[in-house]
Amino acid sequence: MNLYWTLAWRYLSGRKLRTALTTLAITFGVLVIFGMNTFLPTFVKAYQTQVMAVAGQVDVTITHKTGEAFDPSVLEKVRAVEGVEVASGSLERIVNLPADYFDHDPQAFDRITALLLKGIDPTTARQMIAYNIIEGRFLEPEDQGAAVITRSLAREIGLKLGDTLALPTATGIAELKIVGILPERMMPGNEEVLVTLSDAQRLMNMPDKINILDANFGTLDEARRAEIQKRITETLGDSFKIGALETGSEIYTNLKNAQLIFVLMGFLALLMGGFIIFNTFRTIIAERRRDIGMLRALGANRRTIRWLIITEGLLQGVIGTAAGLVLGYLFGLLVLQLIVPVAKQFLNITVGAPEVSPLLLISSIVLGVGITVVAGLIPAYSASRITPLEALRPSLGKVNFKRVASLSFWAGVVLMALAAGILFSRQAALIGLGAVLFTVSLILMAPALINPIAVMFGSLLALIYARNGTAQLAEGNLSRQPGRATVTASTTMIALAVVVMMASILSSVALTFTRIMEKSLGSDYLLVPPTLAVWGSNTGASPQLAENLRQIEGVELVSTLRFAAAQIGDIAVGVLGIDPDAYLQMESLTFTTGDPLSAFQALKTERAMIINGVLATASGIQVGDEVELVTPGGKQTYRVVGLATDYLNAKTTTAYISQSNIALDFGRQEDVFFQINLKPGADRQKVESALMTLLKDYPQFKLLNGKAYVEENARMFDAIFIAMYAMAAFLAIPSLIAMVNTLAIGVLERTREIGMLRAVGANRRQVRAIILSEALILAAIGTAFGILAGLYMGIMAVKAFEAMGFPMEYIFPASGILAAAAVGLLFGALSAVVPARQATRLDVVEALRYE
Structure with a gap:
């Protein structure tokens, strides 16, 4: 064996430039594999945190069954559970405010009657939720008497960055300096005032206590998530309640789709890294055909040639892979540093350090060394089977290659035909296979x-x-x-x-x-509830609000949505009640199947419904089918008259029926979403002022400019x-x-x-x-x-x-x-x-x- 190492080392050291270029290719190949797959998982986790934060979601929320506060040692138990990526404890308490607390005007309507004082650990909380600071800064662990509030709260109480917010607490009036402003609150409930956990414990007179514990997992695999949740339950016992992110929820589906995209990009990085290594080392060995022929002429047998190539591959593979691992990590770190400013500014994503898993480390080493050895062994094996005289003739072998090229060409044609068949089949499950077949077909056809x-x-x-x-x-x-x-x-x-x-x-x-x-x-104004698309958690308004809106001078059209939960078979469906005439004028639905005029007319005259694409895919329902909708009064048969969607409900299973039918079958007459269009030439400032006055009695809605x-x-x-x-x-x-x-x-x-x-x-x-x-x-x-x-x-x-x-x-x-x-x-x-x-x-x- 020492002979092989000696010969390999002499050959490599005698051709320094060639050896350096080959080793460099291995290094770059491993760099691509290792580097891309260190920062991609980190970016995925940051993206996951951001998406869940926007939806107000964490993987599990843990509270005591009594609702009382508990010792923070529970937090450490949860963190110790295998599979828990990050956990954070907080102390929350509703602060009810006296009448006229902020405006001091008995005649004015009090829009803010309570606040949610929330104490958090600034470090772990930002790992759970990507707080988007639009003014000032976020809380820091050493802060005392500092607060972060939302822009909507700041506007309502007339405070700005740097002002002092005075709140009644268990220890008296607390004066909190506003150090940061968050976007307007869109989640249901009272406006939040964020303070450090230590401040909250002091203000609530609850030292060393927390009452809410949030945790995120490091996986989206359903079985694995269920196992982690079971371990948490076993660890904490039956004294705690655990609320978990449902695997069938919209947010979970979005995260799974995003994960598939990132996995595809990681796979492409592996494929290209392998190509770099394979191509370079294969080229080197193919060009050494004459050298191999000379060794064979001097008495080296086939086994000697193969072992010599394996040894050279091992030497270069180990050196190149080691360098690639180091540079790959630095590459991932550099990419993340370049992404961080953009992520913070535009996507509100906080990105951590590159993540190195044992599996990635082992697979990078195996691929770096393994592909190098295989890439050299294949052509060396072919060359070693040729007689020394043939190997010394550099022009030979073209006829054989033409035969092989012809075979690969027709194999490529067959694969391309299969890929075309997959394309026309419109099967989403086969997209990955079709892409691979098409790419491989081009590679096979290329030599010819x-x-x-x-x-x-x-x-x-x-x-x-x-x-x-x-x-x-x-x-x-x-x-x-x-x-x-x-x-x-x-x-x-x-x-x-x-x-x-x-x-x-x-x-x-x-x-x-x-x-x-x-x-x-795209309407002129929107009245938006606390949560969009999660309609069931919103408190709506009686039809009187819509009538009052229509009476405002300058308002031309008001369209509303009403919500009810139903089922079609085992599929949960969000049913939205619409006014067909107003919705048709708003053109709020984008139809893919069916005629809008006839569909909206059917909604007015019969039990008809329009379904969106997600529901059609999940249930297999088509336009013209009659389906049984589970309602509080029993099953009702509805005819599907159109396939359409809108922006807010594009990712949830949704059906649209008339407001008369949602009142008849579900007893729902609450409007949960409003769209308002103005007459041409209307005074927008005057209309907006009237809208704000009217909405004083409906604090659950926020007025937004539709185009903005x-x-x-x-x-x-x-x-x-x-x-x-x-x-x-x-x-x-x-x-x-x-x-x-x-x-x-x-x-x-x-x-x-x-x-x-x-x-x-x-x-x-x-x-x-x-x-x-x-x-x-x-x-x-x-x-x-x-x-x-x-x-x-x-x-x-x-x-x-x-x-x-x-x-x-x-x-x-x-x-x-x-x-x-x-x-x-x-x-x-x-x-x-x-x-x-x-x-x-x-x-x-x-x-x-x-x-």
Whole structure:
């Protein structure tokens, strides 16, 4: 065995540049695998925290059965439960306020009659919920007498940042300095005043006590979550109540969908990292075919050749993997540092340090070392089976390759046909399989297509840039090694496919949901309850409020929603009662099946309902079906007359019926949501003043400007898209690395050839043009295939959204394609810089003596 180590070390140390480039490829491959998969889980958890915070959700909320406060030692018991990611304790108490406490005016209506004083641990609380500070700062652990309040509370009581809020407490009037302002409160209940836990314990005269304990888990797997919750119950006993995030809830579904997206990006990172390692090491071994033939001629048997390659692979794999792990962690840390400012500013996400799991560490090592060994062993095994005389003939083997290329081409055709079948089947469950089949089909077909594509791009380059035969020489270099060119171009293809796919999805989602949002919420004013889409937790208003709103001078139209909970079979359904005439004028629903006029007319004249896509997908119901709706008075048969959705209910199982039917079958006459349109030329300031006066008797509603609300949501979409495009861009970087390595190694292997070109009169500029042309042709091939793969995956993703019930409209990603083409060609040009410089600096005599 020592002989193999000695031979391997001598070979590697004797070819320092080649060894360095190969090890560098391994390092970069592991860097991509390890780095991407350290910051992605961290970003997923931060995203999970943000989404749950927006919905006012944590995984479990624990209280004592009596409702009384308890010892904080319970918190440590929960933190010790395996699977609990973070837990935080708080002390909450309702502070009832005397009449006219803030306005001191007996004649005025008191909108704020109670506050929720909440003491938190600032450090752990922000790990649970991403508090969005719009003014000032958040609480700090050492704060005393400091408070954070909402903008709506500040407006109601006439205070601003830096002012003092005086509250009656168990220890007397407490004066709290306002150090931070949160957005307007949208959750049901009283306005919150956040203070530190120690301050709350002092003000409530409850030292060393908490009464609420929140915890988040580190997984979204249903079985695992149930197991963690069971352990918490066993740990705490029957003295505590545990409320958990339901696995079937909307927020849980959103988190699962987001997790699938991030897992896909991590998988693509693994795939590209493997391509980098495989391509570079495979290229090295293939170019050493002559060396292997010489060793065989000197007496080395096949087993010796294989073990020599394995040993070399182990040496380079271990060194490159170790370096890749270190640089990968630093890469993940750098990416997170770049994301943090954007995440805090636009998405309200607090991102922690890169997360390194034992599984990721082990898999990165196995992939780094394993792919290196396998990538070298496969071609070495093939070369060792050839006789020494054949191995010493560098031109042999083309006929065999053509046969293999033909087989792979037709295999690719079959896979592409299967992928096309999956596309037309519109099966969301097969989207991943279809994407893999299509991508693999392009890789299999590429070797047979390299020559004609290289000729086409070579001719184009000859017209634009590479004249005097330089483009033809570059084209010939690629055509001689179609396998190597295919693997290198495949890395570019995968990277740019991600860019085009993301462009397809994001442009389609942006346009679709913006249109739905503008139709659903684009009225002049909205009266918004504490929670949107979770209608059952809201206190509505009697029909008199809507009538009073219609009487305001300048108001043209008022449309309202009423809510009731029902079931269709085992599926929970949110039933919304609408006024068909007003809703038709508002154009609040986006129809995918059925005619709006006839559908709304049916709602007025019979037991008819319009269902959204999520309900249609979950239940299998189609337009024209008759379904039994479970109501308080028994089952009632409704006919489905349309398939449509709106922005607020796009992700929940929802049915729309008339308000007369919701009153008849459910006894509901409370309006929980209002849309108000003004007459042309109405005085908005006067109308708004009248609305605010009217709403003094209905403090459960907030008045919002409809267009401003739509714009705010659109900005949120833009921020999310920027973050997703940034991640896609990071995935494109490995293609540059792969091309640099391939071209640099190609220059090394063609040292004598370059020397001969220089000897017969080629100048440095022509040599540089050959290398650059080769890089551009490689990049063009990868870019073309990447755009094709990305378009397919984008269409599949949009079809998957449609199958899940979202009324998606596919938008051709023209801007994404242009960006992918620009990035691909730019990377091709950049990848040629170092190899071209290396080739032009070769000494002619030394190059001719190189072996």
